[in-house]
Amino acid sequence: MARTAPKVERLAEDGEAMTDALSTVLAAAEENGTVTWSDVSDDLTSGEWGRLIESGLLIDADGEGFVIDDPDGVREALEESDAAPSDDDEDSGWSKWDKLAGLATLGLFAGYSMTSVRDVIAGDFIDIFLGPLNDMLPFYAVILVLAIITGTTSTILQDNLMDMSGMGDHQEKMEDLKERRKAAKERDDQEALDRLEEEQMELMTDQMGMFKQQFRPMVWIMLVNIPLFLWLYWIVFGAGVDASPVITLPIFGEVEAWSNSVAGPVQAWIVWYFLCSLSFTQIIRKALNVETTPTG
Structure with a gap:
């Protein structure tokens, strides 16, 4: 859960569509044991599917589809994300x-x-x-x-x-970002690198806060x-x-x-x-x- 919550929080920052996509994939994985793109293609876009894989929450099940890494942690983090207020400026300002x-x-x-x-x-x-x-x-x-x-x-x-x-979570996000950037470089995924660059800029803004x-x-x-x-x-x-x-x-x-x-x-x-x-x-x-x- 310690590493799962920050990943879900980053997805939540991308918009409600990403948390909905994660909920859909989580439900399908729990129902079938594993989940494939064809199982959820009617409910989410290929970009959302790729983002879930990139986040590390959706992992390969040895060629037999995909599974959610730490499903209990994902479910708990989704519940907290739904309950959390959208604006926390009052707390940080x-x-x-x-x-x-x-x-x-x-x-x-x-x-x-x-x-x-x-x-x-x-x-x-x-x-x-x-x-x-x-x-x-x-x-x-x-x-x-x-x-x-x-x-x-x-x-x-x-x-x-x-x-x-909160500062510990921020450091954990930075470490996770480094790992995902390294993985994106290894597979020469320029689109993912561009997206990670934007995410890094957002984290730098958070760091100033x-x-x-x-x-x-x-x-x-x-x-x-x-x-x-x-x-x-x-x-x-x-x-x-x-x-x-x-x-x-x-x-x-x-x-x-x-x-x-x-x-x-x-x-x-x-x-x-x-x-x-x-x-x-x-x-x-x-x-x-x-x-x-x-x-x-």
């Missing part, structure tokens, strides 16, 4: 809230270069919530807590806003992370941090001040944040069973 989040994120970037904006965001707003935490804990522990918060929110947002299974979808959770992640980062920056370079206790970083050794550069121009507080974030984000993803790589 950006809603008005996504666009508003994007605009807000662009506004937050101003805090990195404009002190007045940073003071308002970090000092007048975020410090209300994080100031008491900073009073209770040493600064390295504050950074650790914020790394856990940002790692958790990032993981949850990615899990809810990114369709990894995938990239757009991947960027969607990043907007919300930055909307959460940037204010926290601005607050850390404001504390280190504005409000000031108590120098005690001093942290000893792996590889870099003892750090005298959080604003010190320890890895080229990268300062100690940034290095410590990323060490905490990378470590705990992996743990959080495992704990929540969140996949961040394409799955089929």
Whole structure:
């Protein structure tokens, strides 16, 4: 079924006539055990018959006709195709809230270069919530807590806003396309190659939509992370941090001040944040069973 569904979906994209043709051939094959062109020639065109063979759903039965490869999977995929809405732009596109989040994120970037904006965001707003935490804990522990918060929110947002299974299906379609193109070249079928070229262009268009979808959770992640980062920056370079206790970083050794550069121009507080974030984000993803790589 894993490889059957994408094949049926591609046929469905060619129009309802192709899914009807597949249903007709499936019914004939189940009734007779095998199916030949003469069995269904009254119900579908030779082009549709050839397309079914090319798709890999209709395979040769050792010269005794043809059979449907994975008939149960084909039947299930046809049912899902009939039930699925014809337009999924709402799922793959950006809603008005996504666009508003994007605009807000662009506004937050101003805090990195404009002190007045940073003071308002970090000092007048975020410090209300994080100031008491900073009073209770040493600064390295504050950074650790914020790394856990940002790692958790990032993981949850990615899990809810990114369709990894859809990306996996897209990769599977590309692999299947390569196999069919190779087979068409071997039999020197120029008509099939032209059709596959058009299909590849459609998949490339879909891929652009995938990239757009991947960027969607990043907007919300930055909307959460940037204010926290601005607050850390404001504390280190504005409000000031108590120098005690001093942290000893792996590889870099003892750090005298959080604003010190320890890895080229990268300062100690940034290095410590990323060490905490990378470590705990992996743990959080495992704990929540969140996949961040394409799955089929």
